[in-house]
Amino acid sequence: MRTSQNPVFIPGPTNMPEHLRKAADMATLDHRGPAFAGMLKPALEGVKTILGTTDGEVILFPATGTGGWEAAVSNTLSPGDTVLAARFGMFSHRWIDLCQRHGLNVQIIETPWGEGAPIAAIEEALTNDKEHRIKAVLATHNETATGVKSDIAAVRGAMDAAGHPAMFFVDGVSSIASMPFHMDDWGVDVAITGSQKGFMLPAGLAICGISPKAVAAMETAKLPRTFFDFRDMRDSMAGGGFPYTPPVGLIHGLSVAVEDLLTEGLDNVYARHTRIATGVRAAIEAWGMTPYAKTPDLFSDTVTAVKVPDGFNGTDVVTRAASEYDMAFGVGLGEVAGKVFRIGHLGQLTDAMMLSGLSVAEMCMADLGYPIELGSGVAAAQSVYRHGDNVLALAAE
Template sequence: MPTQNPVFIPGPTNIPDRLRKACDMATIDHRSPDFRAIFEPAIAGVKKVLGTRTGEIILFPATGTGGWEAAISNTLSPGETVLAARHGMFSHRWIDMCTRHGLDMQVIEAPWGAGVPVAAYAEALTADTGHRIKAVLVTHNETATGVRSDIAAVRRALDAAKHPALLLVDGVSSIGSMPFEMDAWGVDIAIAGSQKGFMLPAGLSILGISQKAIAAMEAAKLPRTFFDFRDMLASYKTGGYPYTPPVGLINGLATSVEMLMEEGLDNVYARHARIAEGVRRAVAAWGLKPCAQSPDLYSETVTAIVVPQGFNGTDIVTHAARTYQVAFGVGLGQVAGKVFRIGHLGMLTDVLMLSGIATAEMAMADLGLPVKLGSGVAAAQDFYRSNGGAARVAAE
C-alpha cells in the first residue's frame, strides 16, 4: 500500500488535504468569469507573498526551470553578458541554460557551501563601466548545499556601482517559506514554483516581474513563444490566458495563498526558522555539520548534512527509503555522496519533523555511522519545547 509517511525532501513538498481538494475540481470554461474569480485572488495573493506592489505576476504551466527560461528569454538578446556565480547545482544549471541560449556568461566560481560572492559581484559591476553586463543572476536558496544568499546585499552592490543591470533571482525553494522582499530588494524578476513553499503539485512557474523588466521586453531578441511575457500580460487584462491554463493548480494556488495569509507570513517564516533550527540542533548532537560554511548562510528550508569520511550520503537516503519508506534528499553535483539533505519546508510541523529526525537517526545507525539513537531527537525536542509547543501551552 502507498506510504502515508511525509517526505523530507526540499520539494516537491507534502500537500495539505485542503490544497489537494482545491486542485481536484470539475472542468470549467477558462475564458469565463468563473476562471477570473479563481485567477485574480491567486495573483493578488502571490503579490503579497513576493512583497511587491508595483510588479506584475505571471503564472506559466511549468516548473522553476521554465521560470528561469522565461526570465532570460524575455529580457535578453543573444551575445549579451550575464553575471552569475556558480556555488551549487541550481546556480550551475541556470548558468548552463544561459550558455545554451547564446548568452556571454561572466561566471564567478565559489565553493559549494558558500553563498553568492557579493564582494566579487561588486568588483565586477564596478569594473564594468561600459555596462556590458545586462543581467545579474542570484540563487536565493541553493538547495544542493542548504545555503541562503543575501539578495539585499547584491542590490546594494548594483546601486553602489550605479549599474543598470537587471537583478534576476531564483527563489524557487525560498519564496513562501522564507522572507522575500521583491520591491525592497529591487528584484526585477523573482522566480518561484508551486511545489515548494506554496505546497502544491509541481506544474506552475510563478514569476514576479518589475516594471523595469517589462520595459526590457521589447528590446529582448531571444526567441520565446510559450514563455512570452507580452502574450501573457495582454491576455491577463481580460482575466484570461493566451492558451489553456492549468485551472486546478491555479485554484490550488488561490487557496494556498489564502492559507499562508491565514497563518500570517511572519508566522510562516518563524515556523520554518524554528523547524530548521531543530534540525540543526539534531545535526550537532549527531556530531555532524551542515554543508553551509557559516550560520549566516543557513537555509530555513533544507539542511545539507556532511557525512563522515568512509560513508556515502546516498546510501543513507537509499536505506531510509527502502527500509522505512521515508524520503530524504541525495547530494547533487560536487557534493554527491558527501552529503544527504533533510528538507523542512511547506506544511511541516515540529511533530512531523521529529519523525524525520528519528528516521534519519535509524538509517545512519543501521549503516554504522557513529550516531547515538535518540541524541538528535532529544536535541530537537529540547529546542521545540522551549521555542514552540511549550510557549503555545503557556499562552493558552
C-alpha cells in the same frame, strides 16, 4: 500495497495539505469564463503580497522553476548579451547552463560550494564593467543542493555601490513563501519560484514576479519566445484569461494556498520555518555533524545538507530510508554527491512531523554504522520544539 503515506523530507515537491490537494483536483471548468477569472485574480494578488511587491506584477506559466528561468532571460535579453552569475551549487550551475544554451555570454564567478553569493566579487565585476555590457545579474536566493541562503539585499547593495544599471534576476524557487522575500525593497526585476515548494502544491506552475524595468526590457529583447512570452500572458491575464489552455486546477489550488499563507500570517510562516530548521540543526550538532553551509549566516531555513563523516556515503542514508522505512530524504547533487544527504524542512510541516523524519534518519545512520547515539538528535530537536508553562518555568530558573 501502500496504505498510508509518510511525510516527505525532500526540498520539494513538499507535503501537500489535504485541502490543497483537493482544491487542485477539480472538475473541468471553462477557462474562458468568469469562474476562471474569479480564481485567477486572487491567486495573482496573493502572490504579489508574498513576493513583497506593489510595483511589480505576477505571471504564471504551466511549467516548473526551470521554465521561470527561461522566461526571465528570453523576455528581457538578446542573443550575445552578457549576464553575471556566481556558480556555487547545482541550481546556480543549471541556470548558467540555460543561459549559455540561449546564446548568452555568461560571466561566471566560480565560488566554492557551501558558500553563498560572493558579494565583493559581484561588486568588483560590476565596477569593472565600465561600458555596462552586463545586462543582468543572476542570484540564487536559496541553493537547494547545499542548503545555502544568500544575502539578496547585499547583492542589491553591491549593484548600487557599483552604480550599475543591470537588471536583477533572483531564483527564489526554494525560498519564496517559506523565507522572507522583499522584491521591491531588494530591487528585484524578475523573481522566480514554483508551485511545488512553499506553496505546497503539485509541480506545474512557474511563478514569476516582474518589475516595471523588466517590462520595459521586453521592448528591445530579441531572444525568441512563444510559450513563455510575458507579453502574451500579460495581455490575457489582464482580462482574466490565458493565451492558451491553463492548468485550471493548479491555479485554483494557488488561490487557496495564498489565502492559507496570508491567514497564517507571513511572519508566522517564516518563524515556523526558522523554528523547524533550528531543531534540525540542533539534531545535526548532536550527531556530531555539521551542515554543508560554511557559516551560520548561510544556513537555509528550508533545506539542510548534512555533511556526513569521512568514510560514509550520504546517498546510502537516503536509499535505506526509502527501502526500509518508506521515507524520502534528498541525495547530494553534483559536487556534493555522496558527501551529504539533504533534509527538506519547508512547506506543510510541523514540529512533530520533523521529529519523525529525524528519528528515521537516526535509525538509518545507526543501521549503516554511523558513530551516533540513537535518540540524540531527536532529543536535541525536542529541546527546541518543546513549549508550555513547564518549559517556561524551567527557563526562568
